[in-house]
Amino acid sequence: MAEPEPEQAAVVPLYLKVAAALRGDLADRRISPGSRLPSERSLAHRYHVNRQTVRSALHLLREERLVVTDRRGTFAAGTEHEPGVPALTARRQLFPGGKEAADALVRASLTWEAPPASLAARLALVPGEPTLVHRHVVLSPGGTPLQRSVSWFSRPALAEIPQLAKYRRGRGTVLQPDLRLLYHWMHQAGLRLTHRESIGVPPSSAAGVGGGTARLVVHRVVSDQHGHALEITDVDFAAQGAAWTYEFSD
Known part of the structure; x- marks a missing residue:
């Protein structure tokens, strides 16, 4: 089989890079809640961009309710400056989407595999081209699978999210x-996320988790603001054996 052609890195707009840098400063409290951000001129000089790029970045952060702007300037949200704006938090997201019981066993791995042909185009891959795959299994104390999920990451996700791209090195299997x-991480990269999920009950004869108990399957697609798929996840879990709770905050 021919080797896949070298991947072309996606070009990230400058305003998204500026927004990501400021978002990181806000999340890490390098810019304290309620404090005033540097002027547009200062930010343009810091990031070597024009003022319009800075305005676009600040507009994005205002839409995310991370900053507020009035006649005095732009301020980090989450304080008495604007009581109606919630404090900025970097919530730890459950991945890929289940709250496991305290005594459950979790097995996870990252590998490089070619996705099913039906997903290749949606992931911006050519048929047979490998990508990063995350597999996540929740087992009962007795070893019965309660939940299985597999997530396929797209070419744009690997190009734009450094924390995922680092797994390209060696392309071996990473456990846990x-x-x-x-x-x-996606937000840090300047991405605005949307997610679409379809939930269904598979035929009772279909093989899956739970040893014959009732099951649900979930198909999730997480996309960026441009409509590019970043992650496609399929979750299969025993409805009587494990509660499935998906937490997502923008």
């Missing part, structure tokens, strides 16, 4: 990877 901050 910690991807709980995945969606925070």
Whole structure:
């Protein structure tokens, strides 16, 4: 089989890079809640961009309710400056989407595999081209699978999210990877996320988790503001054996 052609890195707009840098400063409290951000001129000089790029970045952060602007300037949200704006938090997201019981066993891995042909185009891959795959299994104390999920990451996701791109090195299997901050990483990269999920009950004869108990399957697609798929996840869990709770905050 021919080797896949080298991947072309996606070009990230400058305003998204500026927004990501400021978002990181806000999340890490390098810019304290309620404090005034530097002027547009100062930010333009800091990031070597024009003022319109800075305005676009600040507009994005205002839409995310991370900053507020009035006649005095732009301020980090989350204080008495604007009581109606919630404090900025970097919530740890559950990945890929289940609250496991305290005594459950979790097995996770990252590998490089070619996705099913039906997903290749949606992931911006050519048929047979490998990508990063996350597999996550929740087992009962007795070893019965309660939940299985598999997530396929797209070419844009690997190009734009450094914390995922680092796994390209070696392309071996990584056991028990910690991807709980995945969606925070996506925000740090300047991505605005939308997610679409379809939930269904598979035929009772279909093989799956739970040893014959009732099951639900969930198909999730997480996309960026441009409509590019970043992650496609399929979750299969025993409805009588494990509660499935998906937490998502923008």
